[in-house]
Amino acid sequence: MSKGCHVIKLGPNNDDAAREALQESPQFLQVGGGINDTNCLEWLKWASKTLKVLCGIDELLVSKLFEWTKDYDDLKIVYAGGAKSVDDLKLVDELSHGKVDLTFGSSLDIFGGNLVKFEDCCRWNEKQG
Structure with missing residues (x-):
């Protein structure tokens, strides 16, 4: 299985779908796209609840x-x-x-x-x- 795959939000109103994808594939997917200084705290808080392990350098x-x-x-x-x-x-x-x-x-x-x-x-x- 691959490590470090991404979900990229390409348009408005993708937050719920991105969270759902991340929830279904913990420790596998990362999110990108549309995250900026006005909403990054929300994503950091959400990620801190779900992050369990740091896998180290490949x-x-x-x-x-x-x-x-x-x-x-x-x-x-x-x-x-x-x-x-x-x-x-x-x-x-x-x-x-x-x-x-x-x-x-x-x-x-x-x-x-x-x-x-x-x-x-x-x-x-x-x-x-």
């Missing part, structure tokens, strides 16, 4: 992302999903030879998480130069 995928794009110097990639430690920054950097950037979501303290501190991520980035 190391094979990160390695493949480097392999598939190593000849494209101007292309940058951002990996999202599963990061649960500031050490994941080093892991993704090493696996991708610096090609892939990592973003943190629900594990980050500024998004309500308790696994990763924003300040620690900033310090790690500052050390990278």
